[in-house]
Amino acid sequence: MKNKLIAYPYIVWMILFIVIPILLVLSYSVTYKSDTGLAFTLQHYKRFFDPLYINVLIHSMNLALISTLICLVLGYPMAMIIAKAPVRHRNMMVLFFVIPMWMNFLLRTYSWMSLLERSGLINKLLKLLQLPTLNIMYTNVAVVLGMVYNFLPFMVLPIYSVLVKIDKSLIEAAQDLGANESEVFLKITLPLSLPGVISGFIMVFMPAITTFVISRLLGGGQFTLIGNLIEQQFLSAGDWNFGSAISILMLILILLSSLVMSKYGKDKEGVGLW
Amino acid sequence: MVNRFLKKLYSFLIYLFLYAPILILIIFSFNNSKSRGSWGGFTLKWYGALFKDSQIMSALYYTITVAVTSSIIATLIGTAAAIGIYSMNRKQKNIVMNLTYIPVLNADIVTGISLMILFIFIKLPLGFMTLLIAHITFNIPYVILSVLPKLKQLDNNLYEAALDLGATPWYALWKVIIPEIMPGIITGALLAFTLSIDDFVISFFTTGSGVSNLSIIIYSMARRGIKPKINALSTLMFITVLSLLFIINSRTNKNSQRKEDVI
Numbered sequence: 258m259k260n261k262l263i264a265y266p267y268i269v270w271m272i273l274f275i276v277i278p279i280l281l282v283l284s285y286s287v288t289y290k291s292d293t294g295l296a297f298t299l300q301h302y303k304r305f306f307d308p309l310y311i312n313v314l315i316h317s318m319n320l321a322l323i324s325t326l327i328c329l330v331l332g333y334p335m336a337m338i339i340a341k342a343p344v345r346h347r348n349m350m351v352l353f354f355v356i357p358m359w360m361n362f363l364l365r366t367y368s369w370m371s372l373l374e375r376s377g378l379i380n381k382l383l384k385l386l387q388l389p390t391l392n393i394m395y396t397n398v399a400v401v402l403g404m405v406y407n408f409l410p411f412m413v414l415p416i417y418s419v420l421v422k423i424d425k426s427l428i429e430a431a432q433d434l435g436a437n438e439s440e441v442f443l444k445i446t447l448p449l450s451l452p453g454v455i456s457g458f459i460m461v462f463m464p465a466i467t468t469f470v471i472s473r474l475l476g477g478g479q480f481t482l483i484g485n486l487i488e489q490q491f492l493s494a495g496d497w498n499f500g501s502a503i504s505i506l507m508l509i510l511i512l513l514s515s516l517v518m519s520k521y522g523k524d525k526e527g528v529g530l531w
Numbered sequence: 532m533v534n535r536f537l538k539k540l541y542s543f544l545i546y547l548f549l550y551a552p553i554l555i556l557i558i559f560s561f562n563n564s565k566s567r568g569s570w571g572g573f574t575l576k577w578y579g580a581l582f583k584d585s586q587i588m589s590a591l592y593y594t595i596t597v598a599v600t601s602s603i604i605a606t607l608i609g610t611a612a613a614i615g616i617y618s619m620n621r622k623q624k625n626i627v628m629n630l631t632y633i634p635v636l637n638a639d640i641v642t643g644i645s646l647m648i649l650f651i652f653i654k655l656p657l658g659f660m661t662l663l664i665a666h667i668t669f670n671i672p673y674v675i676l677s678v679l680p681k682l683k684q685l686d687n688n689l690y691e692a693a694l695d696l697g698a699t700p701w702y703a704l705w706k707v708i709i710p711e712i713m714p715g716i717i718t719g720a721l722l723a724f725t726l727s728i729d730d731f732v733i734s735f736f737t738t739g740s741g742v743s744n745l746s747i748i749i750y751s752m753a754r755r756g757i758k759p760k761i762n763a764l765s766t767l768m769f770i771t772v773l774s775l776l777f778i779i780n781s782r783t784n785k786n787s788q789r790k791e792d793v794i
Contacts, residue, residue, distance in 0.1 A: 260704065264615020264627065267608050267671060271630050274668040278645035279633075281652055335545050338538050350542070352776075357549050359772045360556075363731055363749045364765050367757055368552035371559070378555065406548065467638035470731065474753055484640050491644050491736070501648075504641045515636045 279508070285501035301502035310486070310503075317482040320397060320472075321465035324404035325412075328461045329454065331405070332412035336453075337446075339413070340420035351417065354410045366403050366474050373399060373475075395477030403471040408464060412457040419453030420446070459514045467507055483507065553769070560762035577763040584760055587748065591764065593659070594728060594744040601666035602723035608667070609674025609723075610716050614708065616675065617682040631672045642669060643736035650737065657739030665737040666727045673726060674719035681715030682708075714782055721779050725772060 286302070288295045304310070339350045357365065372378050373394045380390040393399050423446065431441045469484030476482075481489075483503065490500025560578075564571025581587060616627050634642055646668065650661045685708065693703035709716075731746035738747065749761060 260618050260700070261615050261623075263611040264613075264619070267612030267615070267675075268627065268630075270608060270668070270671065274646065274649070274664060275630065275633055278649040281648045282641070282645045285648065331545065334541060338542055353546060354549070356773065356776065357553060359725060359729070359776055360553055360769045361729055361731075361746060361749060361765055363746055363753065364556060364757070364761070365552050367749070367753050368556045371555055372552065406552070409545075409549070463636075463638065467640050469640060470750070484638075487640055487644065491647070497648070500644065504644060507638055508641055511636055511638060511641075515632070 282501045282504050282508075285498050286505045287502075289498060301498045302506070304499060305502060305506065313481055313486050314483060317466050317484075320401055320404065320482065321462050324401050324408065324465050325458055325461045327401065327405050328409050328412040329458065332409055332457065333416055333454070336413050336416035336420055339417050347421070351414065354413055358410060362407055363470060363474070366407065366471055369399070369403060369406065369475065370394065373402075395475070397476070399475040400472050400482075403475040404461075404465045404468065407468075407471060408461040411460040411464070415457040415460060416450060416453040419450050423449050456518050459518050463511055463514060466510075556762050557766045557769070560759060560766045562759060565759065577759045578767075581760045581763050584758075587745075587760060587764060590743050590745045590748045593662070593742055594746075597659075597663055597666050597744065598724050598727040601663055601670055601727050602720050605667050605670035605723045606674050606716060606720040609671045609719060610678050610712075612671065613675045613678035613682060613712075613715075614704070617679065631675055634669050635672050635676070639730075639732035640736075643733040646733070647736040657737065658742045659738075662734055662738040662742060662744070665733050666730065669730070669733055670723035670727060673722050674716075677719030677722060678712055678715040681712040685711055717782065718779055721775055725775065728768070728772070 287297055287299065289298045289300065290296075305314075339347055342350060370377075373391070374380075375390070375392060375394065377394075383390050393402070427445055427449075428441055431445050436444065466482070467484045467487075469482065469488045472482045472485055487500050487503050487507070490496045490503065494500075561573050561575065562570055563574040563576070612627075616624055619627065643665070646661070646665050647657070650657055650664075655661055689707050689711070690703055693707045694700065698706065729746070730744075731750060734744050735747055735750065738744070743751075745761075745764070749757060752758065752761065
């Protein structure tokens with residue numbers, strides 16, 4: 258087949274709307290307006306290393322890391338349960354993880370507000386049971402909960418797809434050689450599932466660290482994350498140069514982690530969710 | 532026995548966690564009281580009021596117009612691109628595929644602001660056109676990633692046989708290759724459509740005043756309190772998208788069954 262030419266409209270499109278925009282962001286991040294026009298500078302990057310902003314980064318990384326670890330702890334057993342389920346049930350169980358993603362994620366996150374708020378359903382239930390009420394709305398706990406809720410499928414699905422491909426005869430061989438259940442898990446299943454764990458980890462961590470919606474809705478705006486910082490620079494502070502510098506740092510972080518991912522993922526198709 | 536019970540309980544709790552907010556949302560779309568905390572009896576009035584709300588109707592119009600147009604254009608460009616990429620040599624393929632993965636892996640907020648900067652830079656007024664371009668841009672890679680696996684399964688001999696029998700390359704492409712990769716094209720198109728409908732972050736940065744999609748309306752309402760009308764609308768949309776999803780799923784199941792039959 259020699260139809261290379263028909264990929265050209267796509268290549269032109271991607272150069273126009275992916276490559277050039279990123280180059281524009283890059284150029285904003287390293288320039289400033291001086292009297293003579295634009296001049297090169299690294300001051301915007303330097304500014305990011307101010308304790309004020311580094312704390313935002315640390316805070317975002319903390320919340321994203323905690324959320325990712327909770328997703329891993331909750332998601333790994335779930336992925337194992339699905340992978341061990343009868344074949345005819347598996348597709349259905351996976352599908353039930355995908356379906357919530359097809360409801361507007363803002364609304365789903367907002368819906369947590371009606372569950373979590375002081376007079377919300379969870380507290381009404383707790384009161385009914387004479388238990389102390391929760392007051393986690395607009396706190397870090399609520400933000401972490403929102404992240405876990407939104408990104409859990411991104412952890413379960415990659416781990417599941419690796420677990421389900423593990424050669425059963427390896428596990429049987431281990432059992433024949435006298436390994437008990439926990440030995441089989443620690444020495445066979447867990448090491449073989451690591452590629453899935455790594456891609457799940459990155460697929461949860463990256464959107465968690467750059468979200469600005471979850472923190473805005475559930476965190477009540479007082480908890481600034483990296484995503485909120487970028488949004489502020491462009492929409493309210495009007496400092497495009499600084500916003501661009503943070504965006505470029507995020508992009509570098511993402512490219513680095515996708516490098517890690519492609520090193521562990523043997524087949525390149527494993528990168529996407531689909 | 533205990534083990535099996537624990538597994539069932541665990542799955543149940545996880546699914547409850549995933550579906551509780553959705554159930555709440557659907558239940559409250561039938562709530563007669565306006566507040567989201569209390570239940571004021573069953574009503575269908577929000578479903579009626581929904582269609583009289585011009586702000587919501589205009590957002591729905593833009594959401595669907597952008598989703599339909601962007602998924603059609605993305606499918607055309609993406610399918611052509613996939614066929615082209617498939618016939619490239621290894622080196623070219625690697626370059627183009629890396630380009631394809633950028634918007635998939637990149638944070639939405641970075642994609643969004645980079646496009647916003649471009650539009651402002653070339654002085655294209657933010658509005659419907661920029662929103663459409665942005666959606667096409669993030670949709671195309673998903674179409675390519677859906678079509679490429681189907682091309683890999685393709686038997687190259689079929690195409691050559693068509694050429695041997697006198698078909699021109701374009702005729703062979705149209706009559707042999709396109710029908711074979713159709714399931715991938717349809718999956719890609721549906722995927723693009725649903726991604727476009729659900730997008731918030733990229734739309735938020737690339738649209739202008741007067742042109743809002745549903746996600747943007749919901750976001751701006753969230754601080755003041757979301758009207759139950761929105762719950763009604765999303766219940767309707769959820770059911771629609773759910774049906775779409777089952778179509779995709781039954782298609783892919785059929786395809787994988789066909790594959791198993793061959794093996």
